[in-house]
Amino acid sequence: MTPDALEAALRRIGAERYHNLHPFHRALHDGRLDRAQVQAWALNRYCYQSHIPMKDATLLARLPTAALRRAWRTRLVDHDGETQGEGGVARWLVLTDALGLDRSYVESLSGVLPATRFAVEAYVHFVRDRSILEAIASSLTELFAPTIIGERVSGMLRHYDFVDRQALAYFTPRLTQAPQDAAFALAYVCAHATSVAEQDAVLEALRFKCDVLWSMLDALEHAYVVPGHIPPGAFRP
Numbered sequence: 730m731t732p733d734a735l736e737a738a739l740r741r742i743g744a745e746r747y748h749n750l751h752p753f754h755r756a757l758h759d760g761r762l763d764r765a766q767v768q769a770w771a772l773n774r775y776c777y778q779s780h781i782p783m784k785d786a787t788l789l790a791r792l793p794t795a796a797l798r799r800a801w802r803t804r805l806v807d808h809d810g811e812t813q814g815e816g817g818v819a820r821w822l823v824l825t826d827a828l829g830l831d832r833s834y835v836e837s838l839s840g841v842l843p844a845t846r847f848a849v850e851a852y853v854h855f856v857r858d859r860s861i862l863e864a865i866a867s868s869l870t871e872l873f874a875p876t877i878i879g880e881r882v883s884g885m886l887r888h889y890d891f892v893d894r895q896a897l898a899y900f901t902p903r904l905t906q907a908p909q910d911a912a913f914a915l916a917y918v919c920a921h922a923t924s925v926a927e928q929d930a931v932l933e934a935l936r937f938k939c940d941v942l943w944s945m946l947d948a949l950e951h952a953y954v955v956p957g958h959i960p961p962g963a964f965r966p
């Protein structure tokens with residue numbers, strides 16, 4: 730495949746499998762969830778957010794050139810900040826605060842669904858164990874993130890009186906960070922996946938990552954949408 734055909738194939742995977750299509754996200758964005766269900770989403774999503782810098786630090790340690798490490802390290806700063814209280818993970822806690830969740834409970838991850846934890850850990854392990862090409866390709870869901878963020882912020886502000894713009898401030902910087910991150914990763918992947926085997930591996934890495942995001946929402950749906958089977962130990966609204 731040419732680089733352009735590879736990009737088109739990657740975008741087709743997003744069109745078919747990205748988590749904007751999941752019924753739980755449709756319900757979240759269309760205002761069909763109650764406050765407790767939104768709390769469960771934000772609590773579980775904190776597990777994902779808090780592991781993203783661990784995933785990026787794992788990859789950073791494996792990158793072979795200064796240029797690549799320089800490009801990738803901005804992600805660590807985006808999520809962890811330069812100082813206490815800054816960065817994406819801290820901004821996610823502003824959302825869980827606004828939803829009335831106790832900070833130490835959120836940070837402890839003790840109420841997170843087992844399937845959320847397994848999915849998030851699978852992502853970190855994938856980036857640790859697979860080739861650098863596959864690890865970089867697995868971040869390419871970010872190509873599709875700006876669209877879902879736009880839908881989510883406008884939908885949640887319209888439908889829920891318990892969130893406001895300040896509570897959703899996490900998403901504003903993501904609208905510029907995600908496209909920059911995705912453009913870098915896409916250029917890398919298109920330049921370096923030249924053999925059929927490498928291109929197949931890259932496509933499979935993106936499918937894997939879509940599955941990570943999808944399975945987190947399956948778990949939320951199973952636990953918190955009626956009839957609701959909440960696993961032992963997980964958050965009970």
Ligand SMILES: O=C(O)c1cc(C(=O)O)c2c(n1)C(=O)C(=O)c1cc(C(=O)O)[nH]c1-2
Binds near residue numbers: 870
């Ligand atoms: O709001 C979303 O739906 C969404 C999706 C994704 C994604 O597609 O992986 C990320 C994020 N948000 C996000 O905020 C974020 O920091 C992030 C990092 C990564 C990654 O794989 O390195 N994906 C995502």
